[in-house]
Amino acid sequence: MAIIAPDIGMDIGTANTRVYVKKKGVVIDEPSLLVVDRNGRHAIRAIGEEARTLAGRTASDVMEVRPLSDGMIRDFDMTQYMLQYFVRKAIGASRLVKPRAIITIPCRVSPIERRAVKRAAVYAGVRSGENQLFLIEKPFASALGLGLPVFDAVGSMVVDIGGGTCEAAVISLGGVVASRSIRMGGIKMDEEIIAYVKREFNMVIGERTAEDVKVSLGAALPLKEERRVLVRGRDMITRLPQTAELSSTRVYEALQGPCNAILSAIEHVLSRTPPELLGDIMRSGIHLTGGGSQLFGLDQFIAQELQMPVLLAREPNNSAALGVGHLADNIELLHRIGKSSFLREDGEE
Numbered sequence: 420m421a422i423i424a425p426d427i428g429m430d431i432g433t434a435n436t437r438v439y440v441k442k443k444g445v446v447i448d449e450p451s452l453l454v455v456d457r458n459g460r461h462a463i464r465a466i467g468e469e470a471r472t473l474a475g476r477t478a479s480d481v482m483e484v485r486p487l488s489d490g491m492i493r494d495f496d497m498t499q500y501m502l503q504y505f506v507r508k509a510i511g512a513s514r515l516v517k518p519r520a521i522i523t524i525p526c527r528v529s530p531i532e533r534r535a536v537k538r539a540a541v542y543a544g545v546r547s548g549e550n551q552l553f554l555i556e557k558p559f560a561s562a563l564g565l566g567l568p569v570f571d572a573v574g575s576m577v578v579d580i581g582g583g584t585c586e587a588a589v590i591s592l593g594g595v596v597a598s599r600s601i602r603m604g605g606i607k608m609d610e611e612i613i614a615y616v617k618r619e620f621n622m623v624i625g626e627r628t629a630e631d632v633k634v635s636l637g638a639a640l641p642l643k644e645e646r647r648v649l650v651r652g653r654d655m656i657t658r659l660p661q662t663a664e665l666s667s668t669r670v671y672e673a674l675q676g677p678c679n680a681i682l683s684a685i686e687h688v689l690s691r692t693p694p695e696l697l698g699d700i701m702r703s704g705i706h707l708t709g710g711g712s713q714l715f716g717l718d719q720f721i722a723q724e725l726q727m728p729v730l731l732a733r734e735p736n737n738s739a740a741l742g743v744g745h746l747a748d749n750i751e752l753l754h755r756i757g758k759s760s761f762l763r764e765d766g767e768e
């Protein structure tokens with residue numbers, strides 16, 4: 420009996436990778452992270468969730484590797500190992516059974532970057548060749564995952580704020596009408612908090628501490644009641660452990676740069692959107708999704724600045740994966756997607 424591999428959808432993110440298996444749903448949702456030996460051979464100790472558990476608690480002979488940055492592959496080999504691990508874990512089948520795959524990519528990446536994603540996926544064990552491997556622009560996938568009417572003659576706007584990228588797009592009739600992709604997301608917000616603590620307290624805090632501060636205290640609007648949190652780090656001069664008390668007001672100030680950059684990206688897209696579609700968006704609102712969209716008050720900040728309705732996704736972490744997953748479940752829909760947001764395997768290899 421022939422074993423047929425299920426189609427899969429993959430959302431390869433800077434911070435997290437998700438794999439959707441046809442008819443099963445999102446079965447992998449793990450950090451895009453590896454822990455490897457620091458010596459020349461870079462033997463892999465752990466990938467994904469296991470790597471997160473291990474990271475920060477290991478001896479100095481290992482290091483963490485994030486193979487993607489700004490939504491793009493930076494370390495090809497590590498990306499390939501990571502994807503191979505996720506694909507095998509997702510389909511739980513032998514190497515002989517290769518799935519068809521639909522994979523997200525940032526808007527307007529170069530042909531070289533597209534090829535890198537495809538090559539990494541093929542090495543990781545998905546099928547190659549015509550009608551086997553499809554790349555879909557991230558905001559289109561997110562819009563589909565949110566259940567927006569992407570194939571209808573109406574305009575929908577989606578803003579996907581991830582770890583490394585913010586992609587704003589207007590979608591209509593199965594294609595992206597206008598889009599803007601900036602290297603701005605949750606990781607940059609963490610970096611702003613790290614920089615603020617350095618300036619104010621001469622103290623270095625870790626990336627995870629900064630992320631915790633962002634989630635617990637960070638906001639795009641000033642909080643009604645100021646809150647404070649204690650953080651631990653290293654004094655930059657004495658190099659000894661130090662503690663500092665951060666206020667929500669100062670964290671809010673540190674996050675204004677990223678929030679304004681996201682707002683500018685949205686304004687840029689709106690300024691290039693045809694008037695009829697603008698009317699649709701005024702009515703149905705701007706849909707925010709991606710992990711970074713959960714920054715407290717970001718939806719309200721954008722709504723106030725633009726005087727437009729803004730809706731936060733119910734499952735912001737999974738929109739793009741649910742979108743490519745919907746295509747895996749309904750492969751015939753691929754034929755209805757316009758050329759701009761749908762990049763068929765086209766003999767680029």
Ligand SMILES: Nc1ncnc2c1ncn2[C@@H]1O[C@H](COP(=O)(O)OP(=O)(O)OP(=O)(O)O)[C@@H](O)[C@H]1O
Binds near residue numbers: 432581
């Ligand atoms: N409650 C929250 N408030 C603010 N930020 C959050 C919250 N929860 C998660 N995040 C941030 O969301 C980011 C991850 O989002 P997501 O998983 O959508 O990114 P990604 O898809 O891997 O990245 P990209 O699409 O940019 O390549 C992280 O930077 C994380 O800190």
Ligand SMILES: [Mg+2]
Binds near residue numbers: 432739
């Ligand atoms: Mg993403």
